[in-house]
Amino acid sequence: MSQEEDKLLDHNYDGIQEFDNPMPTWWVGLFVFTIIWAVVYLFYFEITGMGDTQLDEYHNELAAAEKLYSVGDGAEGAVVEIALLTSADEIAEGEKIFKMNCSSCHGQAGEGGVGPNLGDSKWIHGGDFKSIVNTITHGVPEKGMISWEPILKTKKIVQVASYIDQKFRNTNPPNGKAPEGDEYQGE
Numbered sequence: 536m537s538q539e540e541d542k543l544l545d546h547n548y549d550g551i552q553e554f555d556n557p558m559p560t561w562w563v564g565l566f567v568f569t570i571i572w573a574v575v576y577l578f579y580f581e582i583t584g585m586g587d588t589q590l591d592e593y594h595n596e597l598a599a600a601e602k603l604y605s606v607g608d609g610a611e612g613a614v615v616e617i618a619l620l621t622s623a624d625e626i627a628e629g630e631k632i633f634k635m636n637c638s639s640c641h642g643q644a645g646e647g648g649v650g651p652n653l654g655d656s657k658w659i660h661g662g663d664f665k666s667i668v669n670t671i672t673h674g675v676p677e678k679g680m681i682s683w684e685p686i687l688k689t690k691k692i693v694q695v696a697s698y699i700d701q702k703f704r705n706t707n708p709p710n711g712k713a714p715e716g717d718e719y720q721g722e
């Protein structure tokens with residue numbers, strides 16, 4: 536089969552002799568390739584740090600999740616003021632949060648559904664801004680409104696509450712759920 540000539544080495548151990556046949560070229564090629572690969576790998580991930588190692592990737596994902604879901608406000612001791620936000624950027628953030636987490640129960644336009652109408656002038660748990668933040672933060676678990684404190688950062692709760700305040704309050708969206716609670720027209 537083999538083209539190569541069998542080369543017999545000239546030692547002899549108790550009558551046992553060895554051939555000196557080279558490894559197949561493809562095998563040697565593969566072996567050399569793994570060595571080169573290891574060197575490149577070492578440089579890329581460990582020495583220059585250009586690539587993210589699995590541990591880096593893990594930390595990145597963790598940081599991203601932390602940003603999205605963490606309790607509190609990340610930085611130790613960071614204080615978020617519970618005050619109405621009115622800038623377009625903050626309201627746009629609030630809209631995103633609402634569409635992702637709240638519209639399934641409160642409707643796209645705040646008209647209500649499982650949850651009460653947020654676009655009327657009646658509020659079960661108080662219609663002033665701080666009460667709205669408070670309802671979102673602590674929820675009304677026995678009525679099907681969960682506490683969002685473990686899920687959304689305070690900042691995000693303030694953003695979504697500002698969105699409700701600025702875009703839904705007293706807009707009377709079509710197909711609105713019947714008003715519930717007490718009238719609130721502002722301070």
Ligand code: HEC
Nearest residue numbers: 636637640649650651658659660661670671675678679680
């Ligand atoms: C699973 C359904 C559900 C989801 C999701 C939900 N809610 Fe509610 N929400 C309710 C229900 C039910 C109530 C009414 C509680 C009650 O009757 O006391 C409520 C009440 C409220 C109130 C008080 C309304 C009032 O009249 O005082 C606000 C404000 C509110 N939700 C905001 C939000 C926000 C913001 C989100 C998303 C972060 C959200 N809700 C997600 C079901 C939901």
